[in-house]
Amino acid sequence: MKNVKFAKCVKCGKIYEATPNLTNCSCGGILDIIYDYDYIKSVLTKDKLAQRSDNSMWRYRELLPVEETTEAPPLRVGWSPLYEAGRLAAQLGIKKLYVKDDGVNPTASLKDRASSMAVAKAREAGAKVIACSSTGNAASSLAGNAAAAGLKTYIFVPSRAPKGKVAQLMTFGATVISVQGSYEDTFDLSKQAIDRWGWYNRNAAINLYLSEGKKTVGLEIMEQLNWVVPDYIAISVGDGCTIAGLWKGLKDLYAIGFIDHLPRLISAQASGCCPLNRAIETGEDWHPMEENTLADSIAVGVPRNADKALMAIRESNGLTVNVTDEEIMAAQKLLGRTCGVFGEPAGVTGTAGLKKLCEEGKISPDATVVSVVTGNGLKDVANAIAHCGDPISIPSDMDLLLKAFAENNIVVE
């Protein structure tokens, strides 16, 4: 890889050759890819990018840690739409708001960016099998992207995993092992199996390439904004891999001179599970928390990318904000009715956080903000049902319709 110098531990600084199978540092720290930005500047220009018809995350090849000969995996991941949300901006009292809808990815979440990268690196490693332990978007995303590439997947889930998610995995042909026990038990068995059979490991706790896939969301936002840097980018935070990836992408662009300064991050977590934001707010180390939120995709009490995530929020002089489940579900409706975007609870948490910060007067009315929706609302219809309210219910009769409208203060235009 001409564009990559090496991998470096974010904890102890130890340096490794960036081989496809690389996992954590011997000190336990997670590794980070260090690029040769001079080389990248010599081969990539804004004009060159603008000419490209590849409307996927792989349009940014020069900024991705893959061999030049590595094929992009089959599913079309990324290049999700960035919508200007004028009505919502007005409601929030800010100058400009953009909503990035990553729920339109092939398996309906931002995790496809990491899985697409995992598939590319697994191929480089010569692996025919990829494994992970997860119950959520990472699992379905891996299963779908790997299936499209003809790779087998073994996915370990705790027995409490929702049936719908297991069904999606099985439909993608994954071999699903439901482990009777806790998430720790599940992870342990997956680790033993991965070690035994040498499967390619797609676990955000271990695989340093995943956040390099996720960073493409930041690259896209900036290209879609024609390289005009917003004041803030708001995103939900669970294990920390996504916000760390977003920040990496922005720093890459700054390093190669595509943007002239960096935006501030808004790290939005659920009040019932906010170990990373708590660490920022208290200035202390992070400590595990219970997972008390319905936003399951960010209910991570023991975040696995804490170091990278905390560094990202601090470096960006970022804001933290914690929102209740009610505020999350209110944001789901707000995005739906003002933007036509239906996000899952964790997906809309960034927007919920932004709304709260606006109400608290912490965002200037002059601000331009991007809010990333990380997953599709169809992933979790049960919560939408519980919070959407009831329709008008009447027999087929015009007089009753008029009465119902009057009772519900509906003024027909």
Place this chain on the structure above:
Amino acid sequence: MKNVKFAKCVKCGKIYEATPNLTNCSCGGILDIIYDYDYIKSVLTKDKLAQRSDNSMWRYRELLPVEETTEAPPLRVGWSPLYEAGRLAAQLGIKKLYVKDDGVNPTASLKDRASSMAVAKAREAGAKVIACSSTGNAASSLAGNAAAAGLKTYIFVPSRAPKGKVAQLMTFGATVISVQGSYEDTFDLSKQAIDRWGWYNRNAAINLYLSEGKKTVGLEIMEQLNWVVPDYIAISVGDGCTIAGLWKGLKDLYAIGFIDHLPRLISAQASGCCPLNRAIETGEDWHPMEENTLADSIAVGVPRNADKALMAIRESNGLTVNVTDEEIMAAQKLLGRTCGVFGEPAGVTGTAGLKKLCEEGKISPDATVVSVVTGNGLKDVANAIAHCGDPISIPSDMDLLLKAFAENNIVVE
């Protein structure tokens, strides 16, 4: 509209000016837009198209029945991926197969193409409100696309409508009227309300512009295939509007000389509800059927675009094929594990039909086929759960894992 001559009844041939609010012919027949292909040829070339960075259905403006000044609605609809499905082609014993995944549209179905058009025409009509009666993808798609455009929606659903679908509508801010009665009762009340308040009408039975939106799926397939015509395009058929739209798009391209011949259509219906295919097979008029299939989006016993659909299948010298629910669910798995595409039951019915025709020896091994997946599997997780089988369930123990693999004939590579 310089590119449109007029609208013409497909039944009696009567001609109408193509105003935005136009509905059915006085004879009851549905209308069709007649284009000025000479004009279109003079303003649109393949090269011009290839230069366009608009990756939505609105890249085909010259072929769409809208004023030049009409803005494209906000949600990014269309330009869905067309995947070459080599492994599936090999399994089916045909030369080439492409899968068009329309489940990645903003509200996760092909219906977004019609709704985007409805929003554009509603704006031309000066309407601030759009209404329809539906429980399915058309409703959620209208609600989402209209919300993004700042238009209000009134959506009438029969009281048996699934809660998940109602929740999606409510999240998009639609005023939902749940009618205690049959679908006919629901439709009646919606019609009275539309007449009373002059709302813009998005019903495929009435609005001639909807299939002009849907036709963009055909335009895209051909552009994505670099104008090399496949032998067949397989698609599921319910009320007939989608296959009619697909055919219209293909005929448009033939009329302006972008393709030199037309492919044959494969009309796939559920065995339990196949009034259109039965009409083709018997050579008689179509007659209503019961709606006995789990593929709810195509469970249409009284198809509302029968005339246009039958004409499309006949003109294309098309094939018909009817598949059981078991065959549909088997196709869902097959697409998932070979292509990484998760389609809803109605969405994969075209693929199920293609598989059946291949098994019956009705498709030549030399054939190139496109199969359209019309909706996302996340729309109906309940059926996937019921059909996907069970995962391996064990405690966290390597010996038990080895035993389970052996019992399930899983050979680890």
